[in-house]
Amino acid sequence: MRKPKARALSLSRLASQRRVLLAVLVILFLLQCSCTSLNPKPAEFPKNPATFYKRDLEVVVDGLKYIGVGTLPLKNSYLFEVRTKHDMDRFSFTNCHRQVVEEKVDGVSMFSKTAKYKFRFERKTLIEKTDPCVLEMVASADGNEHSWAFFDFQDASFLLPAHIQCDGHEFDSHGVSVCQSKEGLVQAISFDSEVESAGDFDPPTHNNKTFIFEAPKGRNVVVFCNDERKCHRLTVLGYEQTWLRERSK
């Protein structure tokens, strides 16, 4: 039979071991929580390609930040940095001439809450340097596309200036413009002189100078030309939904 003193010592040691075990479990639980919250995943529901989602990928081009869409100045080389708060293990871009897929991207980790991919894009061939050649970008995680971006470029064959009212912003554009809004919302483009238009949709006008239209679904191109044969290219992106991403699990 054990002595009472030895028994008390054994009980106290057992209580101490339990406290250590509890502390370890609490630490493990907290670590698990912090790790899962550091890896926000996009919604796992399959993306429906028939649905046109909002282009909202953050892209920094030569130091200028764009959210989802933009018209870039005419240059031979651009430095792109793609950033997303959602995990990314694959990034791809496609233009009229080539597709590049990259899997060596910096995903979300314990040390960075933002997934990044930096690359230099050079317009190498004549195909890319002449005529419209838009750039579309896609970020994916675990095989699911979750963020997109769309860029057009200034073009020497489209030099007609226009004034644009698009999705709460008002700006002047020199020949090429991109306007993204929820489909069905009213946008406008106006010119200093009368123009004729042709495109995926026929924007209504009462004076051939100002065109007020509802953004149709998907990618739509309209070209406006004036008497001097100067033209403006407008791409309207009418999205149906914003891709809902899960912040954490």
Next chain:
Amino acid sequence: MSAIIQLLPIILPILSWIIERSGFSNDTKKKYFKFLDALIADEASPARLRKKANDYKAQALKKVDEKKNE
């Protein structure tokens, strides 16, 4: 056959809407959407946008010329 192809822009969104809300497994849905993606990708590609922009420019300039000649 050509009538079916012409009706695809109406049929596909309805079919997609039904499949999205159906009781099929996520795997089956993914397979369907992957197939659909390949089917419609070409229509929306940057190369297609380039062709459209060039065609529309020619059409708009033709309208300008016609107006001048009136």
